[in-house]
Amino acid sequence: MEPVIMAEVQSAIDKFCGQEVYIHLETTNGAYASHFDQSFFSSGAHIRNAKVTYELGKITGTGPYRVGLKIPLGWVYAEGITHYEVDEKGRLLMAGHDYSGKLAVALQLSPTPFE
Numbered sequence: 001m002e003p004v005i006m007a008e009v010q011s012a013i014d015k016f017c018g019q020e021v022y023i024h025l026e027t028t029n030g031a032y033a034s035h036f037d038q039s040f041f042s043s044g045a046h047i048r049n050a051k052v053t054y055e056l057g058k059i060t061g062t063g064p065y066r067v068g069l070k071i072p073l074g075w076v077y078a079e080g081i082t083h084y085e086v087d088e089k090g091r092l093l094m095a096g097h098d099y100s101g102k103l104a105v106a107l108q109l110s111p112t113p114f115e
Contacts, residue, residue: 013057076105
């Protein structure tokens with residue numbers, strides 16, 4: 001993955017606009033390692049292979065970035081995006097890493113279901 005280049009990410013978001021896509025959205029603040037510090041409250045969210053069609057997609061901010069997708073009944077968004085890539089399957093993979101390099105958020109868009 002590479003650091004976000006807003007124009008490139010926006011272009012990739014625009015390519016999926018108006019099409020049915022599968023999303024993967026995940027957040028974590030350390031749920032996988034909470035046993036190391038019992039006083040730390042961990043939380044997270046995860047959704048995979050939800051099929052959506054968005055009418056508007058936008059990346060905003062100065063870094064870390066926020067990516068929002070306007071769907072018919074509301075919004076899907078991820079805040080804290082720092083890196084991205086378009087992989088060999090044509091999927092837009094976006095992630096936000098904390099200051100120690102650990103994953104904090106992921107938002108991925110794909111024309112086919114994630115495996």
